[in-house]
Amino acid sequence: MIELLQHIVDGLSLGAIYALIALGYTMVYGVLKLINFAHGDVFMLGAMMGYYASAKWSGEAQNPSFWGAALVGILSMAICGVVGFIIERVAYRPLRNAPRINSLITAIGVSFLLEYGGQNLFGPTPNPFGILPRREALNLGGLSLGYVDVIVFVVSIALMLILQRIVFHTRIGTAMRAVSWNAQVASLMGINTDFIISFTFVLGSVLAAAAGLLYASKYPSVHPLMGLMPGLKAFVAAVLGGIGNVPGAMLGGLLLGLAEQLVAGYWSSSWRDAVAFAMLIIILLVKPSGILGRSDAEKV
Amino acid sequence: MSEASAPLLKIENLDVHYGAIHALRGASFSIAQGEIVSLIGANGAGKTTTLRAVSGMLKPSAGKITYRGEDLAGKKPHQLVAKGLCHAPEGRGVFPNLTVLENLHLGAFLRRDTAAIHEDLEKGFGLFPRLRERAKQLAGTLSGGEQQMLAIARALMARPTLLLLDEPSLGLAPQITEAIFQIIEDINRAGMTILLVEQNAHLALGIAHHAHVLETGSVVQSGTGRELLKSPEIRRAYLGE
Ligand SMILES: Nc1ncnc2c1ncn2[C@@H]1O[C@H](COP(=O)(O)OP(=O)(O)OP(=O)(O)O)[C@@H](O)[C@H]1O
Numbered sequence: 376m377i378e379l380l381q382h383i384v385d386g387l388s389l390g391a392i393y394a395l396i397a398l399g400y401t402m403v404y405g406v407l408k409l410i411n412f413a414h415g416d417v418f419m420l421g422a423m424m425g426y427y428a429s430a431k432w433s434g435e436a437q438n439p440s441f442w443g444a445a446l447v448g449i450l451s452m453a454i455c456g457v458v459g460f461i462i463e464r465v466a467y468r469p470l471r472n473a474p475r476i477n478s479l480i481t482a483i484g485v486s487f488l489l490e491y492g493g494q495n496l497f498g499p500t501p502n503p504f505g506i507l508p509r510r511e512a513l514n515l516g517g518l519s520l521g522y523v524d525v526i527v528f529v530v531s532i533a534l535m536l537i538l539q540r541i542v543f544h545t546r547i548g549t550a551m552r553a554v555s556w557n558a559q560v561a562s563l564m565g566i567n568t569d570f571i572i573s574f575t576f577v578l579g580s581v582l583a584a585a586a587g588l589l590y591a592s593k594y595p596s597v598h599p600l601m602g603l604m605p606g607l608k609a610f611v612a613a614v615l616g617g618i619g620n621v622p623g624a625m626l627g628g629l630l631l632g633l634a635e636q637l638v639a640g641y642w643s644s645s646w647r648d649a650v651a652f653a654m655l656i657i658i659l660l661v662k663p664s665g666i667l668g669r670s671d672a673e674k675v
Numbered sequence: 676m677s678e679a680s681a682p683l684l685k686i687e688n689l690d691v692h693y694g695a696i697h698a699l700r701g702a703s704f705s706i707a708q709g710e711i712v713s714l715i716g717a718n719g720a721g722k723t724t725t726l727r728a729v730s731g732m733l734k735p736s737a738g739k740i741t742y743r744g745e746d747l748a749g750k751k752p753h754q755l756v757a758k759g760l761c762h763a764p765e766g767r768g769v770f771p772n773l774t775v776l777e778n779l780h781l782g783a784f785l786r787r788d789t790a791a792i793h794e795d796l797e798k799g800f801g802l803f804p805r806l807r808e809r810a811k812q813l814a815g816t817l818s819g820g821e822q823q824m825l826a827i828a829r830a831l832m833a834r835p836t837l838l839l840l841d842e843p844s845l846g847l848a849p850q851i852t853e854a855i856f857q858i859i860e861d862i863n864r865a866g867m868t869i870l871l872v873e874q875n876a877h878l879a880l881g882i883a884h885h886a887h888v889l890e891t892g893s894v895v896q897s898g899t900g901r902e903l904l905k906s907p908e909i910r911r912a913y914l915g916e
């Protein structure tokens with residue numbers, strides 16, 4: 376029983392991180408109908424900037440403090456927000472009216488640029504990561520809850536609540552949902568669609584940075600290719616929940632994290648990475664629009 | 676020229692291409708402040724295309740559009756909305772993934788006068804009580820006719836100076852169509868200028884101060900609504916006599 380609970384807690388903690396990344400895929404898909412393959416690399420950049428800010432630009436990593444971590448986090452999220460803005464502006468906007476395949480190929484190109492540019496800039500070897508103060512794990516009657524996991528839960532739940540609030544209860548969020556349905560009609564309402572698209576990229580990139588920092592805190596190392604697997608899996612999570620659907624991305628992320636952890640725990644950890652792709656195949660066969668995807672009526 | 680004598684909207688020798696398709700060929704007409712102007716014509720004549728060019732959705736290949744004395748070349752739709760030029764597109768165009776209330780609020784997206792927005796919302800609900808009952812419902816769950824009512828109510832939420840209406844009666848029951856034309860006349864009397872595209876030539880000419888007939892992308896006949904209603908060619912071609 377305790378073992379099962381432990382796997383569930385660990386799975387949800389991983390799943391919350393996938394969910395944060397998946398939100399960026401799904402929101403960008405919502406407004407642009409584009410799979411932003413560079414998204415996983417923005418996640419990497421988030422962790423990498425956290426490493427630079429805490430270990431290179433300051434001595435924070437030697438003696439981590441809670442407020443130091445918050446500061447490092449905000450800095451890294453801000454940098455990634457700017458990078459997301461630039462990626463959309465430079466790489467995708469000029470292709471807005473080009474065939475979809477051109478944007479898709481460009482997305483892969485941007486991803487390579489960040490991965491190999493990253494290896495050049497940051498070096499190809501992994502570096503140790505640590506921005507959180509070290510604390511004992513909480514022991515709840517045999518169930519161990521790591522300090523990092525507590526932070527993962529608190530931060531990701533807070534971010535998802537804020538996002539939910541923005542998307543469903545603000546003027547700009549309403550505009551995002553309108554653009555995701557039909558950008559042309561949205562522009563007839565007076566919505567500046569270019570601005571909304573930029574905003575969406577910034578929002579998604581900030582969440583990806585937060586996910587990168589949490590992931591690197593959980594598995595404490597950073598390297599330029601670290602975004603590959605989590606990026607792919609979060610994409611699967613977004614499809615699982617229904618691409619374009621915000622609550623769906625959250626659900627898909629949590630489900631995927633849980634499934635991975637349960638398979639790794641009860642079966643074999645070498646199957647861990649296969650779970651995501653098995654789930655992708657199943658959902659594409661059973662309900663291609665995703666769990667919460669309502670074929671066409673509900674986007675973003 | 677003073678505001679009063681210059682037309683509110685002037686379209687001169689407008690050409691629009693969709694790739695190889697030449698949809699508008701030198702269309703010209705103008706609209707004075709305070710008028711209802713109707714555009715009639717067969718399917719594919721270029722009516723919708725004209726509205727799209729005016730609202731900035733399409734880039735004309737030649738010609739000039741002037742609104743309040745300003746050349747509109749290169750202006751984006753959202754910039755025109757800010758200038759009081761609103762386009763209620765053909766085929767409903769409501770956001771099915773948003774609630775009725777959210778749709779209505781989007782109509783007033785650029786307005787900041789919260790109190791007046793609320794007033795207009797109440798007015799819209801007054802015109803279409805069905806929308807009030809459905810306010811919290813997703814617009815995609817409305818019937819076709821209800822969506823059309825929502826589209827019109829939403830367009831009014833912008834308080835436009837010039838409203839482009841594309842087939843407001845599409846898919847509506849006859850009584851509702853009549854009610855909508857009454858509403859169009861009322862808001863026009865209250866000061867809104869209207870460019871109306873409508874299949875029902877009888878109704879369209881009946882309420883128009885001026886009207887233009889489009890045929891394969893050019894204006895082939897113009898006059899007051901009454902003149903065109905009497906014209907034998909019009910009666911034959913568009914009024915089914
Ligand atoms: N997106 C498009 N791509 C190619 N051709 C188009 C496009 N939109 C319209 N056309 C063509 O341009 C011409 C004018 O179309 P438009 O929609 O303006 O007609 P309309 O007068 O509004 O007709 P209806 O009364 O049927 O709505 C038609 O021949 C149409 O086939």
Ligand SMILES: [Mg+2]
Pocket residue numbers: 722723724765
């Ligand atoms: Mg039309």
